[in-house]
Amino acid sequence: MLCCVAMSRVASKTSKGKKKAEAGPKQVSLRTLAEHLGLSRASVSFVLNDSPMAQTLSAATRQRILKAAEELNYRPNYFARCLNKKRSYLVGVLVPELGEGYVAGILAGIERELLQDKYVYFVSSHQWVPKLIEETPRLLVERGADGVILVNTPLSHAMPFPTVNVGGHKKLTSVANIHLDNRAGAALALEHLAQQGHRRIAFFRGHAESADTEDRWAGICETAARLRISIDPELVVQLDKSLMPPGPSGPEEGYLFGQKLLARRKKFSALFAFNDMSAIGAMSAFRDAGFRLPEDISVVGFDDVHGAAFAYPPLTTVRQPLEEMGELAAQTLLHRIEKGARRADQILLKPKLVVRKSVALAEN
Amino acid sequence: MLCCVAMSRVASKTSKGKKKAEAGPKQVSLRTLAEHLGLSRASVSFVLNDSPMAQTLSAATRQRILKAAEELNYRPNYFARCLNKKRSYLVGVLVPELGEGYVAGILAGIERELLQDKYVYFVSSHQWVPKLIEETPRLLVERGADGVILVNTPLSHAMPFPTVNVGGHKKLTSVANIHLDNRAGAALALEHLAQQGHRRIAFFRGHAESADTEDRWAGICETAARLRISIDPELVVQLDKSLMPPGPSGPEEGYLFGQKLLARRKKFSALFAFNDMSAIGAMSAFRDAGFRLPEDISVVGFDDVHGAAFAYPPLTTVRQPLEEMGELAAQTLLHRIEKGARRADQILLKPKLVVRKSVALAEN
DNA sequence: TTAGGCATCTAAACCGGTTTAGATACAAAT
């Protein structure tokens, strides 16, 4: 009897509905399935989850359950499961803005790692709006994330849930941090320029909001001092989002601040940009102003985003192992979620200089 | 009494735990909160959700509830709520690969629209692996998504949940489709090249997997016929991911196939690439081979990705309104989720030619 | 005095799973 009832339900799936607002084929629930089989929900649950308890059931019953689940196309309800397990296998990722090469690189790494472990992630971007930076991490967790990865996002206080910061602020030791040795990166770039004979070097100083700005600038100052290169304040341009139209920041910013730099009418033979995007934009501005690249102005970027090699001239830059950073961030987060590790992982990665064709010997 | 019990629970939050594996400050549940207030869970639920039933409670009680929820920092459990509501306010997005400019543009639009409506989305990428293309949409829904947006992803059969396809396959009329008029786009590009005097034009033909390939190619053929331009099969290069290392496809692909094109040693004065990325890569290959751009070879791209303007030479291209497409996709999906609309929205957008500097007059 | 009406609040079912602590039936051992 039960069998018949259940079958008719299933049959209704394929029968053309006569009611207007037919809510689609009613999902088979564990209850439906159990009734159909004439078993208890518990037994069915055991088998479908391969729980140890499943071994206490007869082999025949196990087969029967598996077969029926398949036939009725049973799909467990995700929310119900999460409600007991208190685990969602969902990770939240907060990024400044999508579409930036930097972010894309890290996301690719995160994704690769997470998918391997049957996790899924969701992304949100804060567009550097303070309110969003403050609130989104919690929102992500309230939306069910088991933990959060913050990409290059400043964090004002410890979070009461597993959190990993990648490429950002290292002030908080309570959260894991995966970041690049920015000072070393700055040194690499400056040393290269110096080696090519450049002494009058212009700089893009990073945005005030960015966590990398301070370290990278400190690295520049240290190295400049060591190499006896003086930094001319007139050749230092402060990047500033508030002067840009809202939206994802791309080369436009470099173009604008490149023009600003030229407008100061101070001679320089090289620019060390804050990142690749601004470098590419600046090169465009220089070219439009009639300079030859790299003969008249050499440029060094930072990040080595996907595409830096195809800029013109191909961009010499400091490489951040972006994908690797993403992978490490994901690994660390999963570890914290699953093992509840409280140790503060502080992973510092080394940059590498990638020499292409945007730096020429300085004329003297 | 009840009050005291509840308070001590809360107090334990700040007290330093003595047990090793203290599971952190026990979340306040609706039950805790209700007990603390000496009210029923129902009453509390009404007020906190601003349900009509809340009006049946006295103003004083309402205040008391609100205040207590605030003080105890009550956060409703997302899964429990979803379990009854059968709605998650979560949308799944499936893209071919992250980090592509095309995808980034669409994602930006989707995000803007969704966040406005208090939705959150999660992303997954299929890397053109057939198994993933097939299974991921369902996986996303099983993971709790109310609906799915497919970006430029072929779809073999109708899905039993709200689905919108953007930039993709238009074969399935049961799902909503937001796509570009590819034929018109191809026409725009070819007409422009013809107008500049180009007759010997090379083409990158899109990947077999891509939904845009066929239409765009059809548009090329039509327009070429109309303009009496003959298409030399030797100047048509078929893009093919299987010849590339795995990973996100960027300009590398254009570089490789650009070299392939040159290797055929057939004269041509212009290339109409399949998209901007391949155009940028090809320009790099041409330059490395000693050609001047755009004097020796003109290039037209497709998409107008963020950054096309900063390529060298700045890329003339056919603009897809990517962000707008993303927004429309999100709007359409939400409409389907909330209104359950069954009408098949088929939205066709018009491309626009963006003339920059990668096309020169053909020498004759 | 008593029924009706209103304001306020609650009991309990429900969503769809997981899991603990038995229940039941039958065979072997005493």
Added chain:
DNA sequence: ATTTGTATCTAAACCGGTTTAGATGCCTAA
């Protein structure tokens, strides 16, 4: 015949909310 053991399977509590259908007490009108 009764106990013990074992192999199968289940009842019911639970996760943390939402929602329906009353319960309760008090005031007013007949």
